[in-house]
Amino acid sequence: MSERKSLEEDDDFDFEEGGLPKKNNKPILGILTGAGFNINQIIGAGIFQNPGVIWLLVQSPGIALILWIIGGFMSLLGSLIYIELGLRTFPSGIGEQKYIEEAFPQIKNLGHIFxxxxxxxxxxxxxIADSYTSAKYLLYAIQGDTYIYNQINKIILPITAIIxxxxxxxxxILSNKLSVNINQTLALLKLLSLLIISMVGLVKLSNSNNWNNIFNTNSPKLGDYANAMMKVLFAYxxxxxINYSIEELKSPKEKLKYSSIFSVIVSFIVYILTNAAFITEVDYNNYTANLTNTTNESPDMAIAIFFVGNNELGRRFMSLLIAISSFGSVGSMFFVYARITEYAAATKxxxxxxxxxxxxNKRLGTPTNAYLAQFIYCSILTGCFSIYGENPFDFFSDSSQYLATVFQGVSGICLIVLKTRSNDVYDGFQTPIFITIIYLIFIVFMTFASFVAGTNISDDIAQRPSMHYIISWIVTILGTIYWYSRNFINFGYLNNTQATDIQQ
Incomplete structure (x- = not known):
């Protein structure tokens, strides 16, 4: 009996033309709810953890603020590129896999590398990065231990992350509507929280001298700037x-651009206000001196420290806020992860x-198997990498962001190829080629500058980034090997197998 026949006997499956199971899928996202999925991932742990770390990397609050501005500007350019790519390929596919295959159709299934x-x-x-962060700050909020890194049990932390x-x-799994509502609630909570934090800091602007000489620097190396920029990009x-969930949008041709642009602009404004408040409230010299002279503080607790000082109850509250923010970011990624898995599976x-x-599932309308598979896989990785240390945030966030940045650059190349193709007849939303070129120059810089070693201030503050990115390229090479073996080495065998199935 063929695989399709056996599946047809299951009431949970319908079939489209071509023999692939059809998803029980109804559009569930509007402009604001679509933007909410972007915002909920953008505003994760990065804005709470990274400001102080970035200060120490570039050794200048002013340069750090410029990096946050550059990160927002480049995210907006990237968003414009992805809007056109998403609308060009809709409704036949989603994400970088489809963009690569549309640009290079002569190379079979090239997008499978992505x-x-x-x-x-x-x-x-x-x-994993954000679930660890959520678990760490949740435990800190419960136990109120100021020794954040050293006192949380190495067994309890990964178990909490898995829970x-x-x-x-x-x-x-239970409901698409429930996941959208939770996502939207968390996104609004984070926006309001950061706005309150910003206002608390900025009301002291007229009495603060911290903006004087904010560009004083000890001239960090190129690697420090690249490492700091990568942390900013992870925060964005x-x-x-929303490009991975475009089929979930109601009227995507109208709402994709508004959801994407709105989410970037709102996040950019909140980030700049938060960093401005941080500069207003915290004296750079005292901040770095305190971190150097004490083991009780951590640079990734910077926002909480400046907001509540030494108030233990306040620190617990801020830790709970960071835990909730990270929780929401993981939820948004889970939603996207399932859609990427679905589309990859649909293309064999x-x-x-x-x-x-x-x-x-027909009854729930959710990609239950994809959610279950990603939970199992991430849980296994969480357990295996718990021996890396109590704070694997830098390792996983830097590696993930680096790989994402590389493929965003690939997508920019794909858009140029599509726009310059002689038979191009697309007449929808257009992103000028010069924007794509500017974006690609930035991506190339980040790709190679990240390998340049920095000053290695300390293990927790400025790790040498090269190992993270070497591992990233190893994963890409493995993906290329898988794609090549899947489509060329076994190509004849697969064709014969498919022919046999059809005859049966």
């Missing part, structure tokens, strides 16, 4: 989330297993 890297590295890395992943998986990561990325993941 799917491999996204499914096994990019998204899981972000999920958080399980909670997120559960509500995503998620501006293209996983032979003999694709129908399991290109599937939505």
């Amino acid at each position: 799917s491999f890297v996204a499914i096994f590295a990019i998204i899981p890395g972000g999920v 958080i992943l399980g909670m997120i998986m559960t509500y995503h 990561w998620g501006w293209n989330n 990325f996983m032979p003999k297993r694709s129908n399991l993941f290109n599937y939505r």
Whole structure:
């Protein structure tokens, strides 16, 4: 009996033309709810953890603020590129896999390289980084221990992170509407919280001398700037989330551009206000001196420290806020992860297993198998990498952001190829080529500058980034090997197998 016949006997499956299971999918996102999925991932742990770390890397509050502005500007340019790519390829596919295949149709399934890297590295890395962060600050909020890194049990921390992943998986499986409502609530909570934090700091602007000489610097190396910029980009990561959920949008041709642009602009404004408040409230010299002379503080607790000082109850509250923010970011990534897995499965990325993941439960309308698979995979990685240390945030966030940045550059190349093709007849939303070129120059700089070693201020503040990015390229090479072996080495065998199935 063929695989399709056996599946047809299952009431949970419908079939489209071509023999692939059809998803029970109804558009559920409008402009604001679509933007909410972007915002919920963009505003994760990065804005709470990274301001102080970036200060120490570039050794200048002014330069740090400029990097945040550059990050927002480049995210907006990237968003414009992805809007056109998303509308060009809709409704036949989503994300970088489709963009690559549209630009290079002569190379069979070339986009599967992205799917491999996204499914096994990019998204899981972000999920693990933020779930660890959520678990760490939740435990700190409960126990109130100021020795954040040293006192949280190495066994309890990964277990808590896995429990958080399980909670997120559960509500995503139960209902698309529930996941959208939770996502929107968390996005609004984070926006309001950061605005309040910003206002608390900025009301002291007239009495603050901290803006004097904010560009004093000890001339960090290129690697320090690149490492700091990568942390900024991770804080902005998620501006293209809605591209992976475009089929969930009501009237996507109208709403994709508004959701994407709105989410980037709102996040940019909140980030700049928060950093401005941080500069207003915190004296750079005293801040760095205190971190150097005490083991009780951590640079990634910078926002909480400046907002509540030494008030223990206040620190617990801020820790809870960071935990909730990270929780929401993981939820947004889970939603996207399932859609990437679905589309990869629909294009036979996983032979003999694709129908399991290109599937939505008829009763729930959710991609249950994709959610379950990503929970299991991320939980296994969380357990395996718990020996890395109590704060794997830098390792996973830097690796994920680097890979995402590389493929965003690839997408920019794809757009240029599509726009300059002689038979191009697209007449929808257009992004000028010069914008794409500017974006690609930035991506190339980040790709190579990240390998340049920095000053290595300390293990927790400025790790040498090269190992993270070497591992990222190893994953990409493995994805290329998988794609090549899947489509060329075994190509004849697969054709024969498919022919046999058809005859049966």
